[in-house]
Amino acid sequence: MTRRITVLGAGVMGTGITTLALAHGIPVTLVDLETAVLDRARASVGRQLRHAQLLGAAPDVPPGELTTSTSAADCAGSIAVIEAISEHAEQKDKILREVSGIVDPGTVIVSNTSGIPIDELAASVERPDELVGIHFMNPPYLITMVEIARGPRTSDRTMESVRDLLNLVNRRGIAVRDAPGFVTSRLLHPMINNAARIVGEGVADAAEVDELMAGCLGHPTGPLRTADLIGLDNLADSLFALHERLGDPQFLPCEQLLDHVRAGRLGRKSGSGFYEYEEITR
Numbered sequence: 167m168t169r170r171i172t173v174l175g176a177g178v179m180g181t182g183i184t185t186l187a188l189a190h191g192i193p194v195t196l197v198d199l200e201t202a203v204l205d206r207a208r209a210s211v212g213r214q215l216r217h218a219q220l221l222g223a224a225p226d227v228p229p230g231e232l233t234t235s236t237s238a239a240d241c242a243g244s245i246a247v248i249e250a251i252s253e254h255a256e257q258k259d260k261i262l263r264e265v266s267g268i269v270d271p272g273t274v275i276v277s278n279t280s281g282i283p284i285d286e287l288a289a290s291v292e293r294p295d296e297l298v299g300i301h302f303m304n305p306p307y308l309i310t311m312v313e314i315a316r317g318p319r320t321s322d323r324t325m326e327s328v329r330d331l332l333n334l335v336n337r338r339g340i341a342v343r344d345a346p347g348f349v350t351s352r353l354l355h356p357m358i359n360n361a362a363r364i365v366g367e368g369v370a371d372a373a374e375v376d377e378l379m380a381g382c383l384g385h386p387t388g389p390l391r392t393a394d395l396i397g398l399d400n401l402a403d404s405l406f407a408l409h410e411r412l413g414d415p416q417f418l419p420c421e422q423l424l425d426h427v428r429a430g431r432l433g434r435k436s437g438s439g440f441y442e443y444e445e446i447t448r
């Protein structure tokens with residue numbers, strides 16, 4: 167039986183998740199709205215595969231075959247569908263509704279949402295017990311830990327399928343209870359928002375904030391380099407989604423962050439954000 171998976175969304179995360187699967191020999195159908203986006207993603211996946219091999223982060227197996235498509239209906243026959251489209255509940259609702267009507271019963275549907283509760287997304291699928299959150303970290307082909315969000319209706323059988331899927335790509339997951347932002351976004355996103363606020367208030371510049379957080383507190387890159395890696399548009403969307411559900415003002419994206427997004431400075435994926443980049447990478 168073919169172990170093909172479908173990844174929905176060929177942005178920062180969809181591309182990285184595709185690389186992870188291909189590197190482990192799993193064929194992937196990658197779906198996005200436009201062919202141009204898919205062509206860029208194909209080039210990124212090639213670069214990421216080489217990067218993973220160079221770092222010894224990929225097993226010594228022939229890479230899986232990549233197919234790209236602008237139709238989510240091409241998920242038919244996949245063993246799992248991983249949704250990694252933009253962090254907008256109504257867009258996720260639409261695509262989850264579509265794929266749920268196509269895949270066979272028993273096919274696990276995964277959302278890579280940063281923090282929209284899985285039980286909220288479960289309203290969009292025909293079999294809520296087969297929906298689960300796997301919050302891959304960026305870049306998914308290098309970071310070996312994932313956060314698993316189990317909705318109240320996610321079944322034991324689906325959790326077993328998740329373990330099997332993660333074993334196939336050599337990832338370890340910790341399952342947490344479904345809640346807005348789960349654990350990692352609930353903690354990371356307000357920290358990044360505050361770091362941006364500090365820069366906006368002129369307390370320190372981005373490099374100083376990051377150096378202090380790295381040098382004093384052991385943060386690997388600092389919150390603002392992390393923000394540029396995530397993508398500032400996705401961060402703002404995720405913060406809005408969390409604010410809407412938690413009501414806590416700390417989740418409202420600050421003006422410094424929104425200014426960057428309005429100016430198209432989205433981080434690494436656009437070539438500038440809190441920092442400037444010579445090469446656009448995603």
Ligand SMILES: NC(=O)c1ccc[n+]([C@@H]2O[C@H](COP(=O)([O-])OP(=O)(O)OC[C@H]3O[C@@H](n4cnc5c(N)ncnc54)[C@H](O)[C@@H]3O)[C@@H](O)[C@H]2O)c1
Pocket residue numbers: 174175176177178179180197198199200203249250251252253254257261278279280281301302303304395396397400404
């Ligand atoms: N960026 C990160 O570091 C990160 C980490 C963990 C989780 N996430 C989550 O992963 C998801 C994707 O984030 P991203 O950073 O990759 O976003 P992104 O903006 O880089 O990419 C999103 C992609 O989805 C595509 N898309 C939108 N609607 C679509 C549809 N109906 N059908 C097919 N494709 C569609 C867009 O064209 C775009 O290419 C979001 O839910 C985000 O919150 C992001």
